Amino acid sequence: MSAMLEVKDLVVSYGKIKAVKGISFTVDQGEVVSLIGTNGAGKTTTLRTISGLLRPVSGSIVFDGRDLTKVAPHEIVSLGLAHSPEGRRIFPKLSVEENLLLGAFSRKDKGIREDLAAAFELFPILEERRAQPAGTFSGGEQQMLAMGRAMMSRPKMLMLDEPSMGLSPLMMKRIMTTVTTLQQQGTTILLVEQNAQAALRRATKGYVLEVGSIVLSGTGKELLASDDVRKAYLGED
Amino acid sequence: MELAQQLVNGLTLGSLYALIAVGYTVVYGIIQLINFAHGEIFMVGAFGALSTALLFFRSYVDGGEMLPFWALPVLIVGAVAASVAIAVLMERIAYRPLRNAPRLAPLITAIGISVFLQEAVRLLYGKIPSFPDAKQKVPFPQIEVVSGPAFNLGGVTLQRSTIFTVGALVICAAGLFYFVSRTKTGRAMQAVSQDPDTARLMGINVDRIIVVAFVIGATLAAVAGIAQGLQVTNINFKMGFLAGLKAFTAAVLGGIGNVWGAVIGGLTLGLVEALAVQFIPGTFGGSPWKDVWAFALLILVLVFRPQGLLGAKVVDRA
Ligand SMILES: Nc1ncnc2c1ncn2[C@@H]1O[C@H](COP(=O)(O)OP(=O)(O)OP(=O)(O)O)[C@@H](O)[C@H]1O
Ligand SMILES: [Mg+2]
Numbered sequence: 348m349s350a351m352l353e354v355k356d357l358v359v360s361y362g363k364i365k366a367v368k369g370i371s372f373t374v375d376q377g378e379v380v381s382l383i384g385t386n387g388a389g390k391t392t393t394l395r396t397i398s399g400l401l402r403p404v405s406g407s408i409v410f411d412g413r414d415l416t417k418v419a420p421h422e423i424v425s426l427g428l429a430h431s432p433e434g435r436r437i438f439p440k441l442s443v444e445e446n447l448l449l450g451a452f453s454r455k456d457k458g459i460r461e462d463l464a465a466a467f468e469l470f471p472i473l474e475e476r477r478a479q480p481a482g483t484f485s486g487g488e489q490q491m492l493a494m495g496r497a498m499m500s501r502p503k504m505l506m507l508d509e510p511s512m513g514l515s516p517l518m519m520k521r522i523m524t525t526v527t528t529l530q531q532q533g534t535t536i537l538l539v540e541q542n543a544q545a546a547l548r549r550a551t552k553g554y555v556l557e558v559g560s561i562v563l564s565g566t567g568k569e570l571l572a573s574d575d576v577r578k579a580y581l582g583e584d
Numbered sequence: 585m586e587l588a589q590q591l592v593n594g595l596t597l598g599s600l601y602a603l604i605a606v607g608y609t610v611v612y613g614i615i616q617l618i619n620f621a622h623g624e625i626f627m628v629g630a631f632g633a634l635s636t637a638l639l640f641f642r643s644y645v646d647g648g649e650m651l652p653f654w655a656l657p658v659l660i661v662g663a664v665a666a667s668v669a670i671a672v673l674m675e676r677i678a679y680r681p682l683r684n685a686p687r688l689a690p691l692i693t694a695i696g697i698s699v700f701l702q703e704a705v706r707l708l709y710g711k712i713p714s715f716p717d718a719k720q721k722v723p724f725p726q727i728e729v730v731s732g733p734a735f736n737l738g739g740v741t742l743q744r745s746t747i748f749t750v751g752a753l754v755i756c757a758a759g760l761f762y763f764v765s766r767t768k769t770g771r772a773m774q775a776v777s778q779d780p781d782t783a784r785l786m787g788i789n790v791d792r793i794i795v796v797a798f799v800i801g802a803t804l805a806a807v808a809g810i811a812q813g814l815q816v817t818n819i820n821f822k823m824g825f826l827a828g829l830k831a832f833t834a835a836v837l838g839g840i841g842n843v844w845g846a847v848i849g850g851l852t853l854g855l856v857e858a859l860a861v862q863f864i865p866g867t868f869g870g871s872p873w874k875d876v877w878a879f880a881l882l883i884l885v886l887v888f889r890p891q892g893l894l895g896a897k898v899v900d901r902a
Contacts, residue, residue: 400781424787436782438775449775452768453787500787 350409351376351504351535352397352428357406359389359396366392368559369406374504374552379526379536381546381567383580384556390539391433393556394506398430399423411503425453427503431510433539435493439482443473446481446492450499458501466495469525487518494525504535511542523549543580547571555580585739590858596746596815598854599753603808604831605838605846606760607801613777613841614797616687620694621674622801623828624701625667629806630724630819631705632666633659637725638715645725653728663806670701671802675795698824705821721820724813731814745814752807757847760800764843769796777841826875833882839895848893856881 352374359367367389374380384390395401397408399420408415410428418426429450438446447466451459467474470491476484481492490510497505507526511519523545530536530549540546547553550567555576563575570576607622636659637645644651651659678697682690710717726732735742764770775783776793784790812827813819830853838849860877861870868876885892 398785400784419789420784421787421789424785430785432782432785436779438778438782440778441771441774445771445774448768449771449783449786449788452772496786 349376350374351378351411352537353407353409354393354397355407355409357393357396357408358404359392359401360404361392365404366559367396367403370554370556370559370561372554372561372564374535374537376503376535377530377533378551379530379538379549381538381540381543381550381553382556383540383543383546383553383570383576385541385579387558388556389559390556391508394430394432394508394537394539397506398428421453424500424502427501428506429497429500429502429504430506431493431497431508433508433512435486435489437481437484437489437492437496439480441481442478443481443484443492444477446496447473447499450496451501453500459499462499462501466498469498469528470495486513487515487521490514490518490522491525494522498529498534502534504537505529506537506539508539509541510538511540511545519545541580543576544571547576586862588740590862591855592740592742592746594855594858595851596743596749596854597857598834598851599749600808600811600815600827600850601831601834601853602753602847602850603749603756603804603811604827605834605850606756606804606843608832608835609838609840609843609846610773610797610801612835613843614773614794615679615683617679617690618694618832618840619674619679619798619801620691620828620832621697621701622805623824623831624698625671625674625802625824626805626809626812626827626831627705627819627821627824628670628701629663629667629802629809630813630823631709631718631809632806633663633810633813634722634724634819635666635712635715636662641725642714650731651725651727653730655725656727656730659725659727659810660807663810664803667802667806667809668799671798672795675798680791680794698828702821702824709821718821721818723818724816726817727814731817743815745811748814749808749811752811753847756804756807760804760843763800769793773797830875830878833878837882837885837892839892842892842894845892845894852893853878853881 350373355371356369357367358369382390396403397415399415399418403416411426413426415423447463472488473492473495484492510522526536526538527549538546547567547570553565553567553570554561555563604626611617611619637651640658641651641655674697678693679690682693705718709715716722730744730748732744764773772788773793773796775786775788776790780790812823834849834853835846837853838845857874857878861874
């Protein structure tokens with residue numbers, strides 16, 4: 348296994364407020380790595396910095412051998428790194444199919460139609476509603492669309508920011524099963540979640556983020572068993 | 585008959601407003617900037633067409649003859665080139681560095697650019713060897729087929745320039761529809777206007793799309809510049825001011841940010857002006873009052889439908 352993503356001593360701030368205070372972590376090829384933490388821990392900030400939407404104060408982000416801190420945000424997806432953002436952020440006035448095609452915007456190869464078919468296979472509802480404006484979708488449907496859209500870039504690695512947010516237990520299960528499916532199909536995954544139980548169960552590795560710092564790391568199983576995690580994130584005492 | 589005549593007049597005026605209004609609305613839709621210098625892009629287009637005529641069809645111009653019909657596409661290319669060049673430079677030099685500045689900064693810059701461009705044309709146009717002085721109005725070249733005697737359709741006068749203007753709007757609107765809804769770049773443009781950050785995550789170069797928006801607006805404004813030249817038969821350095829203000833009104837009327845709103849808003853404004861001139865009796869009628877009625881309509885719409893005729897209901901629009 349080689350490191351696909353290596354984040355080192357990453358510091359990110361909003362003006363004077365430091366949101367990420369020097370975190371380091373790695374994601375190896377084929378893994379599902381979970382980044383968990385409570386509200387305001389800095390999870391979204393970390394993902395947005397990896398995607399180039401925010402620039403770090405210091406530290407490095409190396410993806411597939413390239414330093415992302417010097418790459419323009421719109422060029423990052425074509426390196427093989429897709430990001431399904433927090434709150435899904437589908438394009439509400441565009442149709443489901445147009446949203447999916449935008450996911451493949453950076454590609455110039457001929458396989459886009461095939462991947463559209465693959466996205467429809469993953470989530471059949473997207474095919475049934477392909478012409479519907481995406482803004483009229485329910486939360487769960489929007490999440491499926493956001494994941495399908497991210498997969499349309501044929502990424503080596505997919506970053507998911509709270510895919511289970513606001514979903515029913517059934518839909519959450521559905522999304523988490525898809526995460527495993529995608530992993531089995533060869534996509535490396537960085538999963539940000541507040542739902543620690545679901546995220547850690549599927550994770551090969553996990554990191555716990557607290558007010559901008561990583562306070563705990565280990566395999567998914569280790570973290571699930573750890574007293575600290577059980578107390579803080581699983582509501583046990 | 586009078587009604588039919590005023591409808592024709594209103595449609596002509598409205599098409600001109602619509603062509604210019606699209607430029608305000610596409611740029612606003614992407615970066616929430618009201619480019620108050622857009623009227624000057626229209627003016628520069630008219631001067632671009634005139635310059636092209638002076639450079640390539642000098643003998644016709646000097647001889648007081650009409651330019652051959654095939655000169656029309658050449659003049660259009662010249663006008664579009666001039667407008668697009670100015671619009672792209674404007675974006676690059678003035679607006680891009682202010683992308684993250686408070687919203688008032690680019691607005692004031694726009695007013696500065698507007699004055700700068702007017703003065704540059706006024707003072708410098710005549711300094712170009714063999715070009716006429718542009719401190720006052722300058723005659724616009726006449727072109728076969730699109731200039732010349734009007735048609736008379738059962739008492740309704742139909743100017744040839746009317747056919748050009750309305751035809752140009754139809755063609756531009758159809759082209760724009762195709763571009764926005766059927767091409768990859770058009771889809772990217774919609775994505776950027778809905779959510780720029782997420783558009784970046786899709787691999788869309790937002791800076792490039794912003795340039796595309798300026799180019800589209802400038803192209804239509806350049807065509808409008810020629811239409812105006814053909815209608816009035818002369819042009820001047822300040823023609824962009826009132827036309828720009830009216831077109832901006834049209835864009836707000838239709839719902840700023842919405843391309844079809846700009847077209848509908850332009851046509852509505854043109855028709856209201858034309859009908860007000862003819863049918864409002866007494867002191868408040870006639871052409872001196874038409875601008876008053878145009879802006880009165882704007883105020884009415886803003887009071888009762890702040891998002892404009894076609895605009896979506898959003899809180900922070902204008
Ligand atoms: N645009 C911003 N401007 C200023 N501060 C911000 C901004 N975005 C986030 N922050 C702050 O940075 C910190 C980390 O926020 P972030 O969104 O990364 O947290 P998170 O772990 O994703 O939380 P959540 O689980 O609620 O999504 C918070 O204290 C937040 O208030
Ligand atoms: Mg978050």
